[in-house]
Amino acid sequence: MLNITDLSYQIGPRTIIENGNICVMDGWRVGVIGHNGAGKSTLFKLISGDLIPDGGTISVSAGQRMGMVRQDMPETDAPLLDVVLAANEEMAELWHKAETETDGNKIAEIYQRLDDIGAYSAPAKASMLLTGLGFKEEELQMPFSSFSGGWRMRVALAAALFVEPEILLLDEPTNHLDLEAIMWLETYLLEYRHTLMIISHDRELLNKCIDHVIHVDKMQLTLSTGNYDTFERERALSAGLQQKMHEKQEAARAHMQAFVDRFKAQASKARQAQSRMKALEKMDIVDAVIAERAIQFVFPNPQQIPSPMISINHAKVGYDEGKPILKNIHRNIDNDDRIALLGANGEGKSTLMKLIANRLGVMDGDVTRSNKLKIGYFSQHQTEELDVDSTPYHEMFALFQKKNGEAREHLVRAKLGAFGFSRDLADNKIGALSGGEKARLLFAFMSFDAPHLLLLDEPTNHLDIDAREALVQALNAYQGAIVIVSHDPNMVERVADRLWLIKDGACQDFDGDLEDYRKFTIQARRDERKQGKKKKEKNDPQHENVTKPSNPQVIEKLEKEIAELISEKSKLETRMSLESFYTQDKNQIIKEQDNYEQITKNLENLETKWLEIQSH
Secondary structure (H helix, E strand, O other): EEEEEEEEEEEEEEEEEEEEEEEEEOEEEEEOOOOOOOOOOEEEEEEOOOOOOEEEEEEEEOOOOEEOOOOOOOOOEHHHHHHHHOOOOOHHHHHHHHHOOOHHHHHHHHHHHHHHOOOHHHHHHHHHHHHHOOOHHHOOOEEEEHOOHHHHHHHHHHHHHHHHOOOEEEOOOOOOOHHHHHHHHHHHHHHOEEEEEEOOOOHHHHHHHEEEEEEEEEEOEEEOOOOHHHHHHHHHHHHOOOOHHHHHHHHHHHHHHHHHHHHOOOOOOOHHHHHHHHHHOOOHHHHHHEEEOOOOOOOOOOOOOOOOOEEEEEEEEEEOOOEEEEEEEEEOOOOOOOEEEEEOOOOHHHHHHHHOOOOOOEEEEEEEEEOOEEEEEEEEEHHHHHOOOOOOHHHHHHHHHHHOOOOOHHHHHHHHHHHOOOOHHOOOOOOHHHEEEEEEEHHHOOOOOOOEEEEEEEEOOOHHHHHHHHHHHHHOOOOOOOEEEEOHHHHHHOOOOOEEEOOOOOEEEEOOOHHHHHHHHHHHHHHHHHHHHHHHHHOOHOOOOOOOOOOOHHHHHHHHHHHHHHHHHHHHHHHHHOHHHHHHHHHHHHHHHHHHHHHHHHHHHHHHHHHHHHOO
16 A cells, blocks of 8 residues: 655746645555646655655555666676576575575575466566567677667566556656557556556546546646546536537537538548547547647648549659668558558558658559648657757748748637747747657648648557547547557547558558457467577577476367456456446445456466466
8 A cells, every 4th residue: 555645846936736635545546636746756756765855754665665667777798688587686685595595495485486486487477578679589689779769668667567566656657668569568557466656648548547546736636436538528527518528529520520511421531520420439428638738739721632632553662772670562542531640660661651651762653642632740759850050930920931831820829829829938048949849830830731641650659538639639630631640549549540551561441340350369369478588598508308288178178268367357347447446335336346367366366377277
């Protein structure tokens, strides 16, 4: 149990938290939310002991370990697997003692303790965590020092998960992950057996993985029950916003329905109408509440051009001659397409985006573009190219002059205003803008001349929940084509109506939704680990005479039991994600939560047993 009593903390003259009181019970899964600068990360540092409070106390139950993702992983040439294994300090110390101890009784005690803490299955667990977070099997023995900052943060996350502390604090754990790794992490966190506290701007992650919310706002800490959407609904009700939001929502719904009614019978508009219908079905009071707080985005609608606007014909694409990343790409993009590119990091999503944007040529094949086609291109790296000594107004003024030959102040400021830039903010130096403000400035630049196609490469990296919701709604109101690469499942699900899978140098339609893709990804990771293990055993002489499983009936029985438990668990998770779950009798809630915990334990035991049999 984590108990926070009368907590206060100041940075200089500014009070961050004042007389905060929160009690987090064992096994709770808590989302810590609040606007940027409210004090969420400060709260985590206070809980972990990295900061000392100015007043009040923070206490945990005896014997409970606290765990956070380390931001300062030391430079080392040790293999990734060893770095993760070393994170469990007790286990590492016991292995060291086992090598140096001479007393037979003490050696026996050491090995018994190692068995108790699961040391013998630890390498398999560490390998599973690293591959789940996107590392290939052959990379696990590569030195930690050979990886870049983003990949090192994945190792740090794997290390924190490996230790499995009784209280795990995760501050924006998805920041350095791609969509595939996020999907894996969601599944893993759903099965985490201890107390979990998460700071995140990923609404989908919060809705799936938490059952309580701590809201950090105006120096106060407020605890509520339920997931993120439940918190927003209750917040709207308490603020008396329900009817106001309902009216705005109905107006937006009527606008979108008019589009659907007008175009659903036209073949050329069928997909876009389908996308609007999907967005209609998903509209919720929560979306309206969030949108009310957010700065609105407005993408100007383009003039229509014939389809296809882009035709890629058997193209081979790459950066080094003779080493194509993508091969035989044969795709069309129509003027009403809403496409999301799926695939792990390094498969070629950004390469395909550069090809579409005409920033990269083909090695073979050809690309045909409409003569009138205008493209708006957003890349996560463009923020680094902004002139930090200039201002948004000055840069937009220069863009008007370049495109139109002249610039008028009221038009420049109106264009910036469509993306939330007040006069004061527009006159600030770009270097002083936040990451989210820089992203909004890039949106304003890329959509300046009403492009027919928006190419968005990780557009949500620096946006909070409110800004992400505003972007989703702006994209759904936009009447051009969209190709998007995003690690935000909520955005992909609500904006895209076509999924292209980039894998093994090919680009193919993915038939199914994101839930199907989640299962596909997890199975692919399992297959990759299994393949890597077989390859390792084949190259290891010690495994030449290993006996293979002699009883396939046992494996089949285990797999059937695992499938049944996964089904039960999935049904329970669906029930527990509903607001109605938390309004039923308290004893029934406890009973179902206990049942969920038991199913999770049984499933883990069966999967461990299955892995052990497969490894013999």
